[in-house]
Amino acid sequence: MSIIFMRTFKKELIMKKIWQLILMFLAVVSLAACGRQTKSTADSASKTTTNKKVAAPYLQTTMPTFYVHGYQGSAHSTDTLINRAVKQADAHKVLVATVANDGTVSYTGTWRKGTVNPIVQVVFANNVAPYASQSIWLMTVISELANQHHFKHYNVVAHSAGNVATVNMLMTAVQPTNFPQIQKFVSLAGCYNGVITEDDVANQNYFLKSGEPALKHSVYQMLDAKRQNFPNHISILNIMGDLKDGSHSDELVSEVSARSLKYLIRGHQTNYQEKLFYGRHAQHSKLHENKEVATTINQYLWGK
Known part of the structure; x- marks a missing residue:
C-alpha cells in the first residue's frame, strides 16, 4: 500500500x-x-x-509688430502686453526703439534673421510731445528698421494717444521711399475725439444717424482733414473700455471718442471691428494690464 x-x-x-x-x-x-x-x-x-x-495655435511669421505707448506713457505701458504675447503667441521681443527729443533713435536688443513674430517696443523720450512729432518719430523707426530688415508689411498695437500718433502717421501724404504697408492695427483706448477732463465730457457726445459724431474736437478735426490719405486693405481692431459706472467711458476716453475712428476712415476698404470690455479692469490704464485684452490682441494678430 x-x-x-x-x-x-x-x-x-x-x-x-x-x-x-x-x-x-x-x-x-x-x-x-x-x-x-x-x-x-x-x-x-x-x-x-x-x-x-x-x-501650433498661432501663426509663425517674420512680420514685425510695433507697440506704441500713449501720452505720458513709457515702456511700462506696453510691457505686460508684450510679455503676454511672448508667453502665449510665441512672439519675441527683439528691440526697444527709444526716440530722443531731437528725433534720433537708439536701439537695444538683437533682431536675428528669421525670428518668429518679432516685436519692437517704441518709447518716446518726450512722452508729451505733439502728435505731429510722435508720428514722424514712429515713421522714422519703422522706415529705418524696414531698410535694415527688409520687411514689406507690419502691425501696430497702440494705447491711448499712441493711436492718434499712429493714425496721423498713416494719414501722412508723403512717406519715405519703399515705406512698408501696415497690415493690422490694434487700437486700444484710442482718444480720437476728445479726452474727459480735458476737452470732452462724459455722455455729452453722440452719433448722428449717419454715424458722424455730433461734436468734433480739435484732434478729430485735424485727422478728418487728411482722412483721404488713410491706407486701404488694413484690418483694424478697435478695443475700448466701459467702467459700467454710467459714464460710458474708461474714465478718460468715452466710447464715442474711441468709436469715432469708424467714421474717420469712412470710404476706405478696411476690415473694421470693435471690442468692448467692461468693469473696473476696463479702466483706461488697466486695459493694457488686462489678461483678457492681451489674449484678444494676440488672437487677432497671430491666431489661426
Missing part, C-alpha cells in the same frame, strides 16, 4: 509542478501582451503630443 501511495503522491506532485509551469508561462505571456499594449498606448500618446506641437 505504501508503494502505491508513494507512486500516486509522486504523480500528483509532478502534475502540480506541470500546472505551476503552465500558469507561470501564461502569466509571462499576459505580462508581455500588457507591455506591448502599454507601449502602443504610450507611442500613440507620444504621436498625439507631437502632432499638437506641430499644429
Whole structure:
C-alpha cells in the first residue's frame, strides 16, 4: 500500500509542478501582451503630443509688430502686453526703439534673421510731445528698421494717444521711399475725439444717424482733414473700455471718442471691428494690464 501511495503522491506532485509551469508561462505571456499594449498606448500618446506641437495655435511669421505707448506713457505701458504675447503667441521681443527729443533713435536688443513674430517696443523720450512729432518719430523707426530688415508689411498695437500718433502717421501724404504697408492695427483706448477732463465730457457726445459724431474736437478735426490719405486693405481692431459706472467711458476716453475712428476712415476698404470690455479692469490704464485684452490682441494678430 505504501508503494502505491508513494507512486500516486509522486504523480500528483509532478502534475502540480506541470500546472505551476503552465500558469507561470501564461502569466509571462499576459505580462508581455500588457507591455506591448502599454507601449502602443504610450507611442500613440507620444504621436498625439507631437502632432499638437506641430499644429501650433498661432501663426509663425517674420512680420514685425510695433507697440506704441500713449501720452505720458513709457515702456511700462506696453510691457505686460508684450510679455503676454511672448508667453502665449510665441512672439519675441527683439528691440526697444527709444526716440530722443531731437528725433534720433537708439536701439537695444538683437533682431536675428528669421525670428518668429518679432516685436519692437517704441518709447518716446518726450512722452508729451505733439502728435505731429510722435508720428514722424514712429515713421522714422519703422522706415529705418524696414531698410535694415527688409520687411514689406507690419502691425501696430497702440494705447491711448499712441493711436492718434499712429493714425496721423498713416494719414501722412508723403512717406519715405519703399515705406512698408501696415497690415493690422490694434487700437486700444484710442482718444480720437476728445479726452474727459480735458476737452470732452462724459455722455455729452453722440452719433448722428449717419454715424458722424455730433461734436468734433480739435484732434478729430485735424485727422478728418487728411482722412483721404488713410491706407486701404488694413484690418483694424478697435478695443475700448466701459467702467459700467454710467459714464460710458474708461474714465478718460468715452466710447464715442474711441468709436469715432469708424467714421474717420469712412470710404476706405478696411476690415473694421470693435471690442468692448467692461468693469473696473476696463479702466483706461488697466486695459493694457488686462489678461483678457492681451489674449484678444494676440488672437487677432497671430491666431489661426
